[in-house]
Amino acid sequence: MKFSIFNFRCPIFDFRFSISKVFLLVFLFLPVFAFGASLSLEPKEAEYKLGDHFGVKIRLDPEGECINTVSVDLSFPNDILVVEGIDFGESIVTIWVEKPSSLEIKKINEIGKISFSGGIPGGYCGRIPGDPGQTNLIAEVRFFVPSMIVGEMGERTEEIKILETSQVFLNDGKGTLAKLNLQNSKIKILPQSGEGLNEWREKLLNDTTPPEPFEIQIQKDPAIFDGKYFIVFYTTDKETGVDYYMVKEGEREWKVAKSPYLLENQNLDEEIKVKAVDRAGNETIATYYQEKAKTKEKTIPKKEISQKKITEILTLSLLTLILIIFLGFLFKRKLLPKKKKNN
Incomplete structure (x- = not known):
């Protein structure tokens, strides 16, 4: 499903999408595509050997505009490459709607395709002038070239591709679909043994910091x-x-x-x-x-105590009433003999 985040509310990112309104605006009032943006893979070209581990970064260049939604479909030659993981730690996307987890890596390698999509509240308008780093990273896919490949293999040149189904939307309040320029990554696999260094594994081993505290x-x-x-x-x-x-x-x-x-x-x-x-x-x-559970725990004893008090008050009141009547009766009996004597 493709979408744009432009009707969004908090708390905790309780967001909704109005797809019908988006397409109505796009087709009736706007051209099908507006402005431009680029999705590119880095490195553009590279050589790897058997047993090598490497990363491919997906970057976004809004080309002078502001982007608030990104949806990426990526394909790779799964007969010679294995996805080890996907790093979203430094991504400019902060609200993920579709993000593959490590639990889905097996399926990804079976089909040779990765899809992820999410939003950037406030929009991403490009690198800030003077920023020494590249802040346009969406994700980094970590690949592995198996050292044992079925059948004899010579030198092979393949592509990791951003598919035409990928989309980005402008942060213009209208959900304008931007025209996309795509740049793929061309890789050459050499039939030689590589160094086997695994930077991704090292990064995982060095990460001892848990996710940030949050609320439900x-x-x-x-x-x-x-x-x-x-x-x-x-x-x-x-x-x-x-x-x-x-x-x-x-x-x-x-x-x-x-x-x-x-x-x-x-x-x-x-x-x-x-x-x-x-x-x-x-x-x-x-x-x-649960507040409801707490309320029940507190309310039930209060009701029981309240009923007990009411019973005690009623009993005491009844006894007091009986006592008053009895005393009144005795007082009346004492007065009657005096009246008779006076008569």
Whole structure:
């Protein structure tokens, strides 16, 4: 699904997309494509040997405009290359809608295709003048050339490609689809043994910092999940990036999840935990203590005490009333003999 983030609200990135309005504006009031942007792979050309590990970076150049949504489809020759991981740690994209985790690497290698998409709140307008670094990174895909390839292999030249289905949208409030210039990466595989250095593995081993602390929010909206309760959550990781999330409701098992997440327990009477795991395996857990459960725990005893007090007051009042009547009766009996004597 392709989309643009231009109708978006907080908290915790509770965002919605109005696809029909986007296309109505695009086709009726705007040209099909407007302005331009570039998606490129780095390095443009390179040579690798058997056993080598290397990274290919996907970069965005808005070419004078501001971009708020990026959707990338990437293909690679999966008969000679293996994806080891994808690094989103330094990405300019902060809200991911589709982001493959390490749990999906096997499937990615089977089909030879990677897809990811997300948004940049406020838009990305290019590198800031004077910035020494390249701040236009979307992601880095880490590849491995197996040292043992079935069949005899000579020198091969292949391409890692950004597919034509990739899209970027301008940050103009209209969801304008920008014309894309694509630059692929041409790689040459030599039938020789390489050094086998694995920078990606080293980066994972050196990453001991867990994802940033975050909060869980419970929400309910008639337009989402048929009006049922769901939770939203989001965090970042400064090193290798958040890999995936897991949710645990009460005593249930942990489940891999994405935000927004429909709650199994709609009674809201259990503790909820969300675990953010980065690509090095570091974890941060956020816990939501159900307010409804707390209210029940506090209210029930109060009701019991209140009823007890009411019973005691009623009993005491009744006894007091009986005592008053009895005393009145005795007082009346004492007065009657005196009246008779006077008569």
